[in-house]
Amino acid sequence: MCGIVGATTRAHNTTPILLEGLQRLEYRGYDSAGLALLVPAGEGRTRLTRVRATGKVEALHTALGDTPLKGYLGIAHTRWATHGVPAEHNAHPHISDGLALVHNGIIENHDTLRRRLESEGFVFTSDTDTEVIAHLIAWHDRHSPDRITAFRKALQDLKGAYAIALIHEDDPDTLYCARMGSPLVIGVAESGHFVASDPLALLSVTDQFIYLEEGDMASLTPTERQIWRACGNPAILPVQRYEYADHSLDKGEYRHYMLKEIHEQPRAIADTLEGLLGEDRVFTAILGPDAEQALSKVRNIHIVACGTSYHAGLVARYWIEEHAGIPCQVEVASEYRYRRVMTPPDTLLVVISQSGETADTLAALRHANRDNLLGSLALCNVPGSSLTREANWRLLTRAGPEIGVASTKAFTTQLTALLWLTCALIQSRQPGQGGTPVTVDLVHALRSLPQAVADSLTLAPQIETLAARFAETRHALFLGRGAHYPVAMEGALKLKEISYIHAEAYAAGELKHGPLALVDQHMPVISVAPSNSLLDKLKSNLQEVRARGGQLIVFGCEQAGQESGEGIEWLTMPAVDPLIAPIAHTVPLQLLSYEVALVKGTDVDKPRNLAKSVTVE
Numbered sequence: 134m135c136g137i138v139g140a141t142t143r144a145h146n147t148t149p150i151l152l153e154g155l156q157r158l159e160y161r162g163y164d165s166a167g168l169a170l171l172v173p174a175g176e177g178r179t180r181l182t183r184v185r186a187t188g189k190v191e192a193l194h195t196a197l198g199d200t201p202l203k204g205y206l207g208i209a210h211t212r213w214a215t216h217g218v219p220a221e222h223n224a225h226p227h228i229s230d231g232l233a234l235v236h237n238g239i240i241e242n243h244d245t246l247r248r249r250l251e252s253e254g255f256v257f258t259s260d261t262d263t264e265v266i267a268h269l270i271a272w273h274d275r276h277s278p279d280r281i282t283a284f285r286k287a288l289q290d291l292k293g294a295y296a297i298a299l300i301h302e303d304d305p306d307t308l309y310c311a312r313m314g315s316p317l318v319i320g321v322a323e324s325g326h327f328v329a330s331d332p333l334a335l336l337s338v339t340d341q342f343i344y345l346e347e348g349d350m351a352s353l354t355p356t357e358r359q360i361w362r363a364c365g366n367p368a369i370l371p372v373q374r375y376e377y378a379d380h381s382l383d384k385g386e387y388r389h390y391m392l393k394e395i396h397e398q399p400r401a402i403a404d405t406l407e408g409l410l411g412e413d414r415v416f417t418a419i420l421g422p423d424a425e426q427a428l429s430k431v432r433n434i435h436i437v438a439c440g441t442s443y444h445a446g447l448v449a450r451y452w453i454e455e456h457a458g459i460p461c462q463v464e465v466a467s468e469y470r471y472r473r474v475m476t477p478p479d480t481l482l483v484v485i486s487q488s489g490e491t492a493d494t495l496a497a498l499r500h501a502n503r504d505n506l507l508g509s510l511a512l513c514n515v516p517g518s519s520l521t522r523e524a525n526w527r528l529l530t531r532a533g534p535e536i537g538v539a540s541t542k543a544f545t546t547q548l549t550a551l552l553w554l555t556c557a558l559i560q561s562r563q564p565g566q567g568g569t570p571v572t573v574d575l576v577h578a579l580r581s582l583p584q585a586v587a588d589s590l591t592l593a594p595q596i597e598t599l600a601a602r603f604a605e606t607r608h609a610l611f612l613g614r615g616a617h618y619p620v621a622m623e624g625a626l627k628l629k630e631i632s633y634i635h636a637e638a639y640a641a642g643e644l645k646h647g648p649l650a651l652v653d654q655h656m657p658v659i660s661v662a663p664s665n666s667l668l669d670k671l672k673s674n675l676q677e678v679r680a681r682g683g684q685l686i687v688f689g690c691e692q693a694g695q696e697s698g699e700g701i702e703w704l705t706m707p708a709v710d711p712l713i714a715p716i717a718h719t720v721p722l723q724l725l726s727y728e729v730a731l732v733k734g735t736d737v738d739k740p741r742n743l744a745k746s747v748t749v750e
């Protein structure tokens with residue numbers, strides 16, 4: 134969850150590079166930030182210098198204001214606290230015996246190691262697990278022939294997950310790094326070598342990257358690099374161009390990244406579908422080797438994900454079971470990874486993740502019961518991420534970088550890809566080249582999707598007006614039926630995430646089994662009411678709320694024949710093909726949470742306690 138940047142350059146001051154990198158990584162954590170540099174100290178010598186500050190990267194800028202640092206080798210970090218409260222003494226880098234180190238991940242055996250190191254005379258100045266690594270490397274440094282051996286031996290003592298960048302005052306141009314369970318890439322440029330948790334951090338210096346694999350470690354100078362596997366064997370990894378290098382990373386005309394990303398959805402969906410749709414069929418070769426043949430054999434599907442990505446999986450279950458007739462189970466990764474899962478024969482495991490680095494989702498993929506598994510498919514937004522590399526097949530959403538912590542365009546592009554997958558599964562069961570009536574309808578619906586989402590965005594001015602009502606709201610209920618139940622769940626997650634309103638979603642039919650007791654004139658009840666076979670049932674549920682004084686806000690279809698009145702605000706959604714209605718109906722809920730957050734005055738893009746990429750368990 135933390136963000137790491139490091140640089141070893143030929144005659145370039147690294148401070149601005151590190152600070153810009155941190156700013157771009159702030160989505161990964163923003164409790165505190167720090168950097169360490171080797172600063173020239175005269176007569177060819179350098180001095181290790183560290184500056185840290187609590188709060189956002191801006192606070193580090195301020196702290197540096199009085200101490201302008203210049204150096205060619207440096208590391209920096211933005212923190213999302215796991216061990217130890219957000220405070221300057223817990224901020225990275227941590228130092229020991231002339232080395233400085235930044236870390237992302239969790240060291241599970243830190244207590245044991247700490248006791249061992251304390252008995253060796255090391256003095257701890259933080260409550261973090263990270264400081265253990267710094268002292269551990271320092272200890273091995275005293276007992277090893279060279280630094281790289283010391284680094285490797287220290288890594289062998291660690292249990293848990295890490296991405297590490299390290300500098301030492303005796304090595305004025307060497308940046309050391311390693312990864313296991315947390316992401317780390319090497320940036321390659323004329324001006325030097327760089328490391329970061331995410332290529333996005335380094336796009337101002339390079340678009341060329343090496344993706345380290347689990348257990349890899351590296352030693353980098355401005356002109357040379359050596360990479361080793363955990364066992365010590367040298368590794369040669371390809372340098373790859375970052376696919377999203379051309380995407381703009383600023384907010385443009387928008388006040389927040391979240392709003393920009395909401396408005397990018399028609400384009401993101403169109404990009405995701407590019408090259409995937411034929412006249413009346415979908416093209417499946419994109420999935421990778423053997424996938425097309427494997428699809429035809431799928432008899433069960435397990436979908437595993439976290440948060441918003443999990444909600445995408447829940448919507449997909451309705452589509453896959455309804456249209457493809459394949460049993461589909463959806464589960465949060467943090468549960469799936471720790472229980473004995475019954476995997477029926479010919480099961481396809483689908484793992485969904487925006488980042489492709491979510492610790493629980495990756496662990497679920499690794500720990501899945503392989504006995505009856507046909508294979509695994511990663512549905513992911515980040516090319517080259519761990520999930521895409523470890524699954525058998527991959528389907529990339531093309532949302533582009535998503536910076537706002539609250540996921541928006543990643544969700545709708547995931548749904549797009551999942552509807553496409555539904556079509557691919559149906560098609561794989563039909564011999565011949567022509568489409569079936571269902572695939573023809575699905576392809577047609579998918580084609581209309583970018584415009585349908587653009588139409589949904591036209592509700593923005595009405596939603597802005599509506600949001601004022603939430604100024605004093607502390608609780609809200611969301612209702613949906615069928616595939617719109619998980620859409621309601623996603624709406625509730627968005628609202629609680631960025632406006633800190635306690636929000637829960639229920640399948641509308643469950644209302645009278647308990648939650649109805651909560652309904653009174655202070656309880657907004659938000660519902661999505663598309664035109665489908667469940668509309669009349671839903672309308673009855675809404676009347677139950679109205680009869681108890683609840684304040685209904687409904688994003689509904691024209692066919693419902695309903696209007697705003699006492700206790701009900703009815704916003705009519707533009708007409709949309711029912712097959713894609715869950716995607717179109719997601720948009721007003723995103724806009725509502727955004728506008729309510731503005732009313733509440735919260736930090737929309739960086740909500741408290743959260744981070745974008747959850748790379749720890």
Ligand code: M6R
Pocket residue numbers: 439440441442485486487488489490491494538539540541626630745746747
């Ligand atoms: O990168 P992933 O899709 O694996 O992330 C999963 C969740 O952490 C993520 O969707 C989270 O729930 C979002 N902040 C929701 O807006």
